[in-house]
Amino acid sequence: MNELHAVDLAAGDPATWRITQHGFDVDAQHHSETVFTIGNGQMCVRGSFEEGYPDDHPAAFMHGVWDDMPVSVTELANLPRWWGVDLWFDGQRFRLDTGRLLSFTRSLDLRTGVLSRSVRWEAPSGAVVELGFERFVDFSSPHRAAVRVSVASDRPVRVRTRAGLDAHVENTGLLHWRLVGQDADDAVAWLHTRTRATGIDLGSACAVTLDGVEADAVAGGTDGVPTVEHTFELSSGRTATLTKQVAVVSGIDASSPATEASRLARDAAAAGWDALREASDAAWLRVWERSDVVIEGDPEAQVALRFSLFQLLIAAPRFTEHASIGAKTLSGFGYRHHVFWDTETFMVPPFSYTQPEIARNMLLYRWHGLAGARQKARANGRRGAQFPWESAGTGEEVTPTWMVDPGDQSTLVRVWTGDIEIHITADIALAVMQYWQVSGDDTFMRDHGAELVLDGAAFWASAATSEDDGHFHLRNVVGPDEYHDRVDDNAYTNHLAAWHLRTAGSVAVWLAERHPERWSELAPALDLDAAELERWSEVAQAMHLPVGPDGLLEQFEGYFALTDLDVAELRDPARTISMQQRYGFEGIAATQVLKQPDVLMLAYLLPEEFSGEALASNYAYYDPRTDHEHGSSLGPAISAVMACRAGEPEVGYQHFLRAARADLLDVRHNAGDGIHGASAGGLWQAVVFGFAGLEVTADGWHTTPMLPKHWTRVEFGFDHHGVHRRVVVEA
Ligand code: IFM
Numbered sequence: 182m183n184e185l186h187a188v189d190l191a192a193g194d195p196a197t198w199r200i201t202q203h204g205f206d207v208d209a210q211h212h213s214e215t216v217f218t219i220g221n222g223q224m225c226v227r228g229s230f231e232e233g234y235p236d237d238h239p240a241a242f243m244h245g246v247w248d249d250m251p252v253s254v255t256e257l258a259n260l261p262r263w264w265g266v267d268l269w270f271d272g273q274r275f276r277l278d279t280g281r282l283l284s285f286t287r288s289l290d291l292r293t294g295v296l297s298r299s300v301r302w303e304a305p306s307g308a309v310v311e312l313g314f315e316r317f318v319d320f321s322s323p324h325r326a327a328v329r330v331s332v333a334s335d336r337p338v339r340v341r342t343r344a345g346l347d348a349h350v351e352n353t354g355l356l357h358w359r360l361v362g363q364d365a366d367d368a369v370a371w372l373h374t375r376t377r378a379t380g381i382d383l384g385s386a387c388a389v390t391l392d393g394v395e396a397d398a399v400a401g402g403t404d405g406v407p408t409v410e411h412t413f414e415l416s417s418g419r420t421a422t423l424t425k426q427v428a429v430v431s432g433i434d435a436s437s438p439a440t441e442a443s444r445l446a447r448d449a450a451a452a453g454w455d456a457l458r459e460a461s462d463a464a465w466l467r468v469w470e471r472s473d474v475v476i477e478g479d480p481e482a483q484v485a486l487r488f489s490l491f492q493l494l495i496a497a498p499r500f501t502e503h504a505s506i507g508a509k510t511l512s513g514f515g516y517r518h519h520v521f522w523d524t525e526t527f528m529v530p531p532f533s534y535t536q537p538e539i540a541r542n543m544l545l546y547r548w549h550g551l552a553g554a555r556q557k558a559r560a561n562g563r564r565g566a567q568f569p570w571e572s573a574g575t576g577e578e579v580t581p582t583w584m585v586d587p588g589d590q591s592t593l594v595r596v597w598t599g600d601i602e603i604h605i606t607a608d609i610a611l612a613v614m615q616y617w618q619v620s621g622d623d624t625f626m627r628d629h630g631a632e633l634v635l636d637g638a639a640f641w642a643s644a645a646t647s648e649d650d651g652h653f654h655l656r657n658v659v660g661p662d663e664y665h666d667r668v669d670d671n672a673y674t675n676h677l678a679a680w681h682l683r684t685a686g687s688v689a690v691w692l693a694e695r696h697p698e699r700w701s702e703l704a705p706a707l708d709l710d711a712a713e714l715e716r717w718s719e720v721a722q723a724m725h726l727p728v729g730p731d732g733l734l735e736q737f738e739g740y741f742a743l744t745d746l747d748v749a750e751l752r753d754p755a756r757t758i759s760m761q762q763r764y765g766f767e768g769i770a771a772t773q774v775l776k777q778p779d780v781l782m783l784a785y786l787l788p789e790e791f792s793g794e795a796l797a798s799n800y801a802y803y804d805p806r807t808d809h810e811h812g813s814s815l816g817p818a819i820s821a822v823m824a825c826r827a828g829e830p831e832v833g834y835q836h837f838l839r840a841a842r843a844d845l846l847d848v849r850h851n852a853g854d855g856i857h858g859a860s861a862g863g864l865w866q867a868v869v870f871g872f873a874g875l876e877v878t879a880d881g882w883h884t885t886p887m888l889p890k891h892w893t894r895v896e897f898g899f900d901h902h903g904v905h906r907r908v909v910v911e912a
Contacts, residue, residue: 550576
């Protein structure tokens with residue numbers, strides 16, 4: 182088992198609501214910055230220290246604040262640093278790489294999103310200082326956050342504090358901000374910046390107060406760094422507390438964001454820390470009442486699931502329908518905040534079931550991106566809407582075309598996903614249908630969902646090519662298993678395309694019958710007539726969907742002829758790199774090893790297409806050929822569900838642990854780039870759809886539980902057609 186990397190997941194409640202770190206481990210700095218990310222569904226901040234540390238990756242991101250970059254096209258601009266507090270004791274700057282660290286504890290309360298840190302530090306002068314840090318991002322409203330620092334010393338000490346804003350921030354070397362204006366007085370500092378390429382204005386402000394000592398505040402700062410400073414004598418036995426009430430507002434939300442941010446910060450200071458905490462805590466409580474999942478008998482599973490839900494909840498767009506959750510959430514620079522199929526397939530379902538308003542926002546983000554999807558389809562000579570493999574602010578394709586080969590940093594490799602990983606269009610339709618099925622939200626379906634499904638179907642009907650064998654084919658695609666790209670007739674893609682076409686046919690009938698006014702508006706706009714609907718049904722029926730003995734599907738044409746690697750090598754516990762790193766891109770593509778479930782992903786999403794026998798034969802064939810340990814982080818949670826469906830919950834539990842540990846234990850050594858959002862969403866699915874076996878159908882819902890043997894009870898809620906249901910599964 183992996184070491185707990187200084188994250189102590191102690192047993193028992195309230196430990197199962199808390200991530201605690203004892204001692205500072207510089208080697209795990211980037212990992213712990215990710216783990217201790219907090220936020221409110223609009224803005225997130227990594228757990229970087231208030232005072233900074235050499236080679237830290239400090240960052241905060243806000244939905245919508247995109248700026249251009251080379252190669253990856255666009256990314257969210259790292260916000261001006263608003264959480265910083267610099268401290269000097271007897272003229273010596275406090276930072277953990279100086280002086281002597283006597284004790285360090287950091288703790289994230291998942292119930293309230295408050296991050297706290299206690300540090301006992303001996304200054305180079307010999308004074309022993311106790312410092313307490315707390316910060317939270319107000320969960321009750323989009324723009325506010327607060328930081329509080331308390332200091333006490335074992336002997337009289339002269340203290341200088343500097344709290345402000347800093348525009349000199351970067352996205353791993355790239356600069357995104359121009360300075361527009363700044364100022365500070367003895368209570369408030371504010372900053373007005375503008376993104377360099379996209380011209381988005383941002384106002385940041387902080388109101389600074391000091392309690393427990395008498396000290397004059399002085400406005401200060403340098404270009405791009407407005408500050409409020411205090412200097413005072415601190416006698417031993419006294420505690421001074423500095424509070425920084427912060428507001429960050431973008432030009433997307435206000436016409437004068439700097440003025441609005443200053444107003445919000447001053448108001449927050451007048452209301453005080455406790456009032457803001459109360460509002461924020463109450464908002465968290467309301468969310469947890471619907472989202473929490475209780476697992477009894479397994480504290481590690483419990484805390485890991487709450488942590489995953491917490492990370493999704495802070496990144497999910499609660500205040501806008503123009504944003505969604507990127508593959509690495511808002512917690513790091515990984516994948517440049519781009520939105521993949523990870524979102525609809527892995528992250529939307531927990532929201533559809535527990536926070537439907539948020540799921541709706543995420544699906545509306547795709548609806549707002551329809552123009553980009555249509556443009557992509559047209560550029561490829563197709564009809565309808567072809568959703569981008571990676572999307573950002575506008576819904577246009579933003580997948581980079583080349584990347585550095587991780588195995589050989591001097592080489593570039595062509596990235597095909599943006600060109601031909603087309604299954605995302607059906608994945609989005611599936612998320613729409615799932616949301617509709619569980620929420621019963623006909624209004625969304627009438628006004629937005631139907632358009633997403635129908636225009637996606639038009640894409641499939643134009644993308645599938647009719648061949649002499651009498652079938653329609655989808656050639657030169659990438660399926661979920663990216664160890665094999667540029668393949669023909671990927672089973673996942675073909676089956677989902679056929680499902681999408683059939684489903685769209687039913688949606689068209691529903692819309693025409695139930696909402697004829699909307700149908701008569703949409704049909705001409707999307708160029709839908711009887712002939713087009715007929716073609717959808719013809720393509721779906723004649724799609725090339727070969728089935729082998731016992732219902733075994735070939736992952737793509739020619740897959741079974743590839744080299745079958747020794748399973749022992751794949752399962753070798755000593756292996757620490759992915760099979761692709763070991764064999765290279767071309768080498769692994771010549772084998773049957775999978776990066777992540779592909780046919781089994783299909784069986785997971787469309788179980789009605791698999792008989793019991795077909796499920797068993799596909800599971801028996803593909804599961805052993807999957808690079809579970811070092812392949813994609815998207816795989817393990819789905820493998821957990823499939824193991825349950827194959828009647829093997831203990832095997833499922835081993836997969837579940839891989840997903841549970843992805844970020845908390847940094848099992849892939851890349852958590853520093855940000856949370857694996859798909860793994861986090863998949864973890865909820867593993868528990869709810871796998872171990873608890875929840876299934877919602879047109880006729881209602883039921884469970885077929887299959888708990889790991891040491892789990893004694895699972896309890897969760899979900900909203901079914903507006904009614905909150907509670908499910909309790911006991912061993
Ligand atoms: O979308 C995934 C893909 O399935 C595997 N590679 C990483 C992407 C982003 O998480």
